[in-house]
Amino acid sequence: MKKFNLLYIVLIGLVTGTISSCESKLDQSPISSLGSNAFYQNEEDFITALSGVYNGLNAYPxxxxxxxxxxxxxxxxxxxxGVRDYNLINNFNRNLEATSIMSDTWNGLYNNIMRANTLLANLSADVVQDEDLRTRIEGEAKFLRALFYFDLVRFYGKVPVFDQPVTPLEALEIGRSEVPVVYDLIISDLEFAITNLPPNYTSAADFGRATSHAARGMLARVYMTRSGPQVHPAGPALGTNEWGEALEQLDAIIDSDQFDLVDNYADIFAYDNENNEEIVFDIQFLSGGQGVGGEYVQYHYPEAFGRSNGIPFAGGTFPDAPKTVSADVMDSFNDADVRDDFSVWVNYFDTNGNLVQDRFIKKYLDLDNLGVDRFDFELNFPVIRYSDILLMKAEALSQSGGNQLEIDALVNQVRNRAGITLPLIGVSYEQIMEERRREFIGEGLRWHDLVRSGMAIDTMTEWVEEEDDANKIATDINSDDLIYAVPLNQLDVKEGLYQQNPGY
Known part of the structure; x- marks a missing residue:
């Protein structure tokens, strides 16, 4: 068996308590007696509950x-x-607090944290007597909690910190913590995971579980995010200059000899090559109408394309709001680079045979591997790849005055796999970030990279001037735009408990 972690289990509803009725209370609802202590009766109950925490990764892509x-x-x-939430995101709209994308993301992440906290609060030697298993469960839950909080701090800046279940009344007294305080919990959880999780799993049934290397990769990403210049006073970058700490984690992954680049870029995303040697951590999905497929794939292709290519219950992006890959990033690819042709679909015919001129992300789409509907794509989603480890190391070396020959070698290793045999010499920091842009296009890293690098405002201002033919994107992009709006339903929970982020 494969892909243990996204199975929906009815009992998870018992573990997580009354979720829907308490979303406005930060999803930290009190746990019913049946849903907590009465549920955790044996080791299998904790494995079931842990699967529920992993299930929270469904929305990550x-x-x-x-x-x-x-x-x-x-x-x-x-x-x-028509105006979709993602159009407002693209347009740097300053009225995002009432959008569903803001509230769904905030509530979803806190729901996931509640699940992890509930499991950790009930985990004990009395029930899970096997110390190795008990420690591994704790390590996995803490890895996931750290990941959820890292998302929160990158999206919203200051957020409330809950490291254990609380009642709704208790939640109403807990304000937003400063960003360094949030990072303290994230780093502590990841350090525990590094120390207590195995470097790999030998059973296919465990593929997708967090490992010590996954925790190292995430901790390196945390250190590098913290180290970026502090452009926003409450943003995720703090100017801490922890490049050496990041390098320590990255070198441990590289020196393990457990990972490598696959020979062909396309093979990373092949449906018959999942859990390959390049994957440090990914999110597992199934197909076959079991309710655990990858809905994320349909967030890229246009609805008309889906219908014309036989995708069942096609879904896809709306006709009035295509998610077009920018001309700027397409122009950045070298003629020899294989990544643009594989990652981006250029133009298609609709059901009437009309040519539609558009470009969209297709690196996760295989028309020969369709599930029963648009929610049912099987392909795992990569969160940390080995090429990310290599390029993060190049970035950390560049930022800390590291050896230029080593920086060049790391970047050229990734470029060579992409089909570019002419090496770069004297690779600059800006070139590293552009290489990351091409390597990880469509993988959800680009904005985070721009914020971490301190390049977001200048890069986006210049890009808008060149790309925005519709004249709908804000022209006054500034530091306030580096994090998102606190959802309106959170501001309304209790007057004065939270303050809105500046600019919204």
Whole structure:
């Protein structure tokens, strides 16, 4: 068996308590007696509950495409008629607090954190007597909690910190913590995961579980995000200059010899090559109408394309709001580069045989591997790849005055796999970030990279001037735009508990 972690299990509803009725209370609802202590009776109950925490990753690919890729210079989707939430994201709209994408992301992440906290609060030697298993469960839950909080701090800046279940009344007394305080919990959780999780799993049934290397890769990403210049006073970049700490984690992954680049870029995303040697951590999906397929794939292609190519219950982006891959990123690819042809679909015919001129992300789409509907794509989603490890190391070396020959070698290793045999010499920081842009197009990293690098405002301002033919994107992009609006339903929970982020 494969892909253990996204199975919907009815009992998870018992574990997580009364979720829907308490979303306005930060999803930290009190746990019913049947849903907590009475549920955790044996080791299998904790494995079931842990699967419920992993299930929270379902929305990860969608969140990062909509809030990172669409926000960046990789995607141009101003909207032509109706206004979708992702059009407002693309357009740097300053009235985002009432949108469903803001509230769904915030509530979803806190729901996931509640699940992790409930599991951790009930985990004990009395029930899980096997110490190795108990420690591994704790490590996995803490890895996931760290990942959810890292998303929150990158999207919203200051957020409330809950490291254990609380009642709604208790939640009403807990305000937003400063960003360094949020990072303290994230780093502590990841350090625990590094120390207590195995480097790999030998059973296919465990593929997709967090490992010590996954935690190292995420911790490196955390250190690098913190190290970026502090452009926004409450944003995720703090100017901490922890490049050396990041390098320590990245070198441990590289020196393990457990990972490598696959020979062909397309093979990373092949439906018959999942869990390959390039994957440090990914999100597992199934197909076959079991309710655990990858809905994220349909967030890229146009609805008309889906219908004309036989995708059942096609879904896709709306006719008035295509998510067009930008001309700027397409022009950045070298003629020898294989990544643009594989990653981007250029033009298609609709059901009437009319040519539609558009460009969209297709690296996750295989028309020979369709599920029963648009929610049912099987392909796993990569969160951390080995090429990311290599390019993060090049970035950290560049930022810390590292050896230029080593920087060049790391970047050229990734470029060579992409088909570019002419090496770069004296690779600059800007060139590293552009290489990341091409390597990870459509993977939800670009906006985070721009914020971390301190390049977001200048890059997007220049891009809007060149790309925005519809004149719908804000022309006064500034530091306030580096994080998103606190959802209106959270501001309304209790007057004065939270303050809106500046600019919204």
């Amino acid at each position: 969608i969140n990062h495409f909509e809030l990172s890729e669409v926000r960046s210079d990789n995607i141009y989707t101003p909207g032509t008629a």
